[in-house]
Amino acid sequence: MTSTTANTIAILLARLIFGAVFLMACTFKFIGMQSTADYIAAAGFPLPMALAWIAAVFELALVIGFFTGAFYRYASALAALYVLFLGIAFHGPSHWAGNQAEFGFFVDHFCFFAGLLYAAVFGPGEKLVWRIPRAN
Numbered sequence: 001m002t003s004t005t006a007n008t009i010a011i012l013l014a015r016l017i018f019g020a021v022f023l024m025a026c027t028f029k030f031i032g033m034q035s036t037a038d039y040i041a042a043a044g045f046p047l048p049m050a051l052a053w054i055a056a057v058f059e060l061a062l063v064i065g066f067f068t069g070a071f072y073r074y075a076s077a078l079a080a081l082y083v084l085f086l087g088i089a090f091h092g093p094s095h096w097a098g099n100q101a102e103f104g105f106f107v108d109h110f111c112f113f114a115g116l117l118y119a120a121v122f123g124p125g126e127k128l129v130w131r132i133p134r135a136n
Contacts, residue, residue, distance in 0.1 A: 011125035018119065019066035021112075022079070026059035043090055058082070069129030073120050080116035083109050 029036045033052050040055075041048035062082075065075030087109025095102040 008125060008127050011122075012128060014115070014119065015066050015069065015072075015124060018076075018079070018116070019063050022059045022062045022066065026056045026063060029056035029059065039090075045089075069124035070132055072124035072129070076116050076120035080113050080120060083113045083116060087113065 029052060033049070033056070036052040036055070037048040040051050045051055062075050062079050065071050087106050091102045091105040091109060093106075096106075
């Protein structure tokens, strides 16, 4: 296997994993929107139902970006910021004293954040990318 083939496989696998993670997240939100809103409310955010719907639709847009490669760098950068926010807001230092597992969730979000930053810099690769035509 050439390094070009290995690179293509790695990039496509990463896109599949990113897309699948956000697909699972948005699916759970759509299935249990009230539970998501309750979780958001428990973290102290206002308008929890509206934020739950915004999060679900945003995650669905990310899924489309990762699976198609369209606007991939933007999707990756926005997803990185989103994951960083979620890690701090829902699993940050204020949550560690009550539950040490929260520290693990916090670290997991930072690892995901790093991968998304990498994806934002290096893009979707050359294969299976939906190219948006530019107007002249």
